[in-house]
Amino acid sequence: MSQAPGHDTASVVDGTSRPARSGDGGGAEVTGAGWRHRLGAYVALTKPRVIELLLVTTIPTMILAQGGFPSWWLVVATLVGGALAAGSANVLNCYLDRDIDQVMNRTRRRATATGEISPRAALLFGLGLGVVSMAWFVAFVNVASALLAVGAILLYVVGYTMILKRRTPQNIVWGGIAGCMPVLIGWSAVTGGVSWAPVALFGVVFFWTPPHYWPLSMKFRRDYANAGVPMLPVVAKDDRVAREMVWYTVAMIVCSLLLVPLAHMTWVYAVVALALGVWFLALCVQMLRRAEHNNEAGAQKAKLYEMKVFHASITYLTLLSVAVCVDVFLPW
Incomplete structure (x- = not known):
């Protein structure tokens, strides 16, 4: 996420340039940029x-x-x-x-x-x-x-x-x-209300969230530890985190396939949902295998793998959403 820079910005008061005060609530006159x-x-x-x-x-x-x-x-x-x-x-x-x-x-x-x-x-x-x-x-x-x-x-x-x-x-x-x-x-x-179909989609996003966010937490675990935030990757070993990611991913796949009978989706969506789920599950399983190598080389490889899984989770959710849209407009 793009963050606003923390340094002071320039302001012009009475024709002279000086740093704008940080946190003054807008008391200083600030123009232009x-x-x-x-x-x-x-x-x-x-x-x-x-x-x-x-x-x-x-x-x-x-x-x-x-x-x-x-x-x-x-x-x-x-x-x-x-x-x-x-x-x-x-x-x-x-x-x-x-x-x-x-x-x-x-x-x-x-x-x-x-x-x-x-x-x-x-x-x-x-x-x-x-x-x-x-x-x-x-x-x-x-x-x-x-x-x-x-x-x-x-x-x-x-x-x-x-x-x-x-x-x-x-x-x-x-x-x-x-x-x-x-x-x-x-x-x-x-x-104007809800039904079982959106509940299944709700389940997809719910079970998707941990394997999406925990790899990011693993990368920034030192930050979270310094801040006293007990994210699972801070208080548990990588293999436990990865193992839980695998099980959450399995539940996510099940919810994505429940949408087939609940929303009368076609075989096209079913095939795409299953393929995407298996692909992301394979990445999580590979992450678990890397984490289980309790040595310096294995740990280093696991570190390099974290952001790959994080970005893959975004790809999964995006493509699954596209599959839902496409399936609705299929002529059969």
């Missing part, structure tokens, strides 16, 4: 790349629920509302985690960690996005989607950030429920 930088800092707090990944599952779910392509307005309205809700949750996460963000190399340049954006400003910004998201859903989508969006924000901010993240190695497992909510939101936007 300074305002653009400040706006970029606020946008970065919403974690745009995370939002992109969440919305990847929304459009295919809407297409599946409609049995075709929904109205463009409904799609745009749902994506805007979803982006606002996800942005709200991410900003509030940055507000609450600003203390540990300061000691993690991966996050120390966030504007809430550097003080470029004050805690009060971040809190108001996050709450404001949440209120606007709920109002947007009520006005332009429906009440069911609005309630699900509020539930997603609460799950991520309260359930994950405030309760689970600093207390349990299974934080990302249960906290990942918030990341599954766009599936239910997309379905309810079209139908």
